[in-house]
Amino acid sequence: EPEVTQTPSHQVTQMGQEVILRCVPISNHLYFYWYRQILGQKVEFLVSFYNNEISEKSEIFDDQFSVERPDGSNFTLKIRSTKLEDSAMYFCASIGLVVNSPLHFGNGTRLTVT
Amino acid sequence: GENVEQHPSTLSVQEGDSAVIKCTYSDSASNYFPWYKQELGKRPQLIIDIRSNVGEKKDQRIAVTLNKTAKHFSLHITETQPEDSAVYFCAASWSYQLTFGKGTKLSVIP
Numbered sequence: 001e002p003e004v005t006q007t008p009s010h011q012v013t014q015m016g017q018e019v020i021l022r023c024v025p026i027s028n029h030l031y032f033y034w035y036r037q038i039l040g041q042k043v044e045f046l047v048s049f050y051n052n053e054i055s056e057k058s059e060i061f062d063d064q065f066s067v068e069r070p071d072g073s074n075f076t077l078k079i080r081s082t083k084l085e086d087s088a089m090y091f092c093a094s095i096g097l098v099v100n101s102p103l104h105f106g107n108g109t110r111l112t113v114t
Numbered sequence: 115g116e117n118v119e120q121h122p123s124t125l126s127v128q129e130g131d132s133a134v135i136k137c138t139y140s141d142s143a144s145n146y147f148p149w150y151k152q153e154l155g156k157r158p159q160l161i162i163d164i165r166s167n168v169g170e171k172k173d174q175r176i177a178v179t180l181n182k183t184a185k186h187f188s189l190h191i192t193e194t195q196p197e198d199s200a201v202y203f204c205a206a207s208w209s210y211q212l213t214f215g216k217g218t219k220l221s222v223i224p
Contacts, residue, residue: 031210042216043150043158043203056211091157095210102148103212105157 002026004106006092012112013082021077021109023092032075033093033103034067036060043091049075082113116141118206120215127194128223135218137204138186144206147180147187152201152217161202162189194222 005024013019025032034046047057049067066078075094079086092106117140127133139147145166150158164171164178164187171178175194180187191198199222205212 033211043214045211045213048211050210102160102163105159107157 004092004094004104006090006106006109008109009107010110010112012114015084015113016081019079019082019111021079021090021092021111023075023077023106024073025075025092025094026096026104027073029094029096029104031055031095032069033095034077035091035093035105036088037091037108038088046077046090079111082111084113087111087113116144116206116208116211116213118204118213118215120204120218122218123216124219124221126221126223129194129196131194133189133191133194133198133220133222135189135202135204135220136186137188137206137215138184139206139213140185141206141208142182142185143208146207147178148205148207148212149176149178149189150203150205150214152203154200158203191220194220196222196224198222 007022032049035043036046037043045058047061047067048055064080068076089108089110091108093103095101120137148163149161151161152158162173162176162178164180166182169180175192177190201217201219203217204215
């Protein structure tokens with residue numbers, strides 16, 4: 001069964017540094033997402049991406065965040081200047097064309113900001 | 115935007131007993147309601163979902179009910195087993211964006 005893949009599985013960075021989290025969505029999917037989960041808390045929506053542009057974003061997704069689909073397969077989340085409170089698990093997800101299809105999550109990247 | 119409330123936040127049951135988790139949502143336009151199971155350190159995995167044209171759906175020991183008038187939906191797990199221990203999240207969606215509840219930590223005591 002095809003899967004969403006994310007790299008790296010764990011990223012440690014110093015406060016103020018830029019990080020790029022990488023995702024390869026399922027190949028025939030068209031909607032891509034980033035979600036964040038702070039340890040012990042709920043899964044929070046960050047941003048959705050369709051047709052090479054952001055379709056929706058949450059209040060969490062401020063100017064420090066950006067997303068990109070640099071080629072036909074990768075989908076990246078960049079945090080420009082990391083803060084301690086950015087420490088969380090970041091999940092990439094994708095959906096096919098059908099509305100209200102199940103969301104397929106990647107295994108996540110655990111970001112630790114020190 | 116959509117707001118999803120989930121209760122209880124923690125639930126302990128004896129092995130073999132049933133567990134019920136309840137969620138309410140605010141946006142009457144929501145028409146898709148999945149449930150995810152998340153084991154420690156792992157990604158959320160879909161276990162069952164229901165669409166608004168259906169009131170109840172069952173898959174072996176798991177069932178979900180939906181009351182659109184009251185805007186609430188519930189997850190029922192019967193004959194619980196230790197491997198059911200995990201955090202369960204409900205979610206609601208009307209388009210391509212899911213809003214999650216805060217999760218219920220289910221502990222099944224052998």
